[in-house]
Amino acid sequence: MQPTREKILDAVFELVYVYGYNGTSMSMILKKCEIPKGSLYHYFKSKKEMVLVVIEERLAPSMNAFYDFTNDGNKHPLDVLIDAINKVATKKQLVLYGCPLNRLNQEMSPIDKDFExxxxxxxxxxxxxxxxxxxxxxxxxxxxxxxEFVIATVWGALSLSPAQSSEERYLDTVTPLINYLITLK
Amino acid sequence: MQPTREKILDAVFELVYVYGYNGTSMSMILKKCEIPKGSLYHYFKSKKEMVLVVIEERLAPSMNAFYDFTNDGNKHPLDVLIDAINKVATKKQLVLYGCPLNRLNQEMSPIDKDFExxxxxxxxxxxxxxxxxxxxxxxxxxxxxxxEFVIATVWGALSLSPAQSSEERYLDTVTPLINYLITLK
DNA sequence: ATAACAATAGACCATTCAGTCTAATTGAAG
DNA sequence: CTTCAATTAGACTGAATGGTCTATTGTTAT
Structure with a gap:
């Protein structure tokens, strides 16, 4: 079984991803983990500190994994980048909820220096x-x-109304970006 | 002096823009307006209903004003669009906090059908x-x-970390977009 | 002037919030 | 087995939340 601390971090990551920081209450987290309050506050001294740990230990690794290009040997760099852009479409959660870093950024950066x-x-x-x-x-x-342009466009494409979000729509939106990148070769 | 209802709508628009829906409390709104609670609940039956009215009466007009191209007579459509993209840079709040529609969309659309x-x-x-x-x-x-590509890119460019947000940075980020649009002429 | 309604005023309510506290339980080391 | 710290457990707290309620004040029409 997963250690309590890790279980908490996983739950917080998912809940904050979907509901945001202010939209996620401690009771939601406790319910999802099925742990008592004392355990949670044994590992983390406050909600804010806990989410900052989630940023470091969950959000950062998941973002970095996406932009790890070291494996691609002799491909043209622009093709490697285009592959990464296309790969985003295969992650259902990304297409549905957008980039978790961007979401948290928009909610928290303007109002909290530590998050920023x-x-x-x-x-x-x-x-x-x-x-x-x-x-x-x-x-x-x-x-x-x-x-910066590439990141902005991908983030923007992922943020377009979740109502009709789908793999195809993301790929459509991102088509001009890829066309543009190809012209730079 | 401004009518109470309009004063409330203005305050809610600004507060929700910066702090988000869940980050804005009724007491913050009352304090900003300097009106008693009874007045607010005389005009709006709940927080949610009030913010939905703000979307219709404040957010929608401010977005539509930005994409109203009717005046531009004989310019090339792509130039009209490029002008609009550049004009975004002159709005300090946009550069600082991002697109208010996009912000609210990311926070609320995944969790509330009416907002979506x-x-x-x-x-x-x-x-x-x-x-x-x-x-x-x-x-x-x-x-x-x-x-969709243009909207996505502009929204994305505006959402890049507020820490270093500035008119110049926005214009930089959006440069490849404009270059691309020019190639389509 | 008075009736009737719109608007203001803020005390009050139940619930939920993040966070505290003490006690019980577990697990490892000697 | 005993000791001692790590962990689990959840009752409890004070403040803040969104929302209700009744009373008062303004305004307008008759």
Missing amino acids: AAITIIYKHMRAKIIILLGGANLQTNTNILA | AAITIIYKHMRAKIIILLGGANLQTNTNILA
Whole structure:
């Protein structure tokens, strides 16, 4: 069986992803984990501190996994990037709820410096990986700007009304992005 | 002096924009308006109903104003669109907090059907206006997809970490989008 | 002037919130 | 077995939540 602390982090990650920080209550978390309150507060001293741990131990790894391009050997960097963009479509939760980092960012960054800082670190790490990847392509374009553009477009595409969200719609929305990237080769 | 009902709607719009639906309490609203609770509940029967009214009477008009292209006479449709994209940079609040429709969408659409419906109506209306605009350009591309791509990219660019948000950064992020649009002429 | 309704005023309510506290239970080390 | 800390357990707290209720004040029509 999963250790209590890990069980809590998993539950908090999922609940905050869907309901947001302010939309997730401690009682929802306790119910989902089926643990007593004393256990939770034994591991974490407050709700905020707990979610900050979730950002580090759950959100950061899941984002980094997505932008880990080290395996791709001799492909053109832009094709590696395009593959990553397409791969997003296969993750049902992403298509349905959007990027968890972006969601939390929009909710919390404007109102809490600690969240903003934690989220910004992950964002910059992602962006750095893309910039490094694109660096190997000798493009005419500014790769810093290009990396940010790609992230913005993917995040935006994932945030379009969940009402009609689907794998196809995401891929449609992202088609011009891919067309543009191809022209840069 | 502004009528009470309008004063409430303005305050709720601003507070929900920054703090989100769940992050905005009735007491925050009452404090900002400096009105007693009885007045507020005289005009609105609940928090939810009140915010739905804000969506209709404040959010929808402010979004529609942005995508009203009727005035531009003989310009190329793509230039009209590019102007609109650039104009976003001049709105400090947009650059700082992101698109209010997108923010509310991400927070509420996954968890409340009524919010999702109200937000989707505004979104579709915006998109329709862009599609009509692009229709006058006889492009080789699918204008439906292109419209969604543009909205996604702008929303995404506005959502990138508020920590370093600025007019310049937004314009940078959006540069590849504009470059791409120019190639379609 | 008075009736009738709209609007203001804020005390009050049940519930939920995040968080505390003490006690019981477990598990590992000696 | 005993000791001692880690963990589980959940009753409890004070503050904040969204919402109700009754009383008062303004305004307008007759």
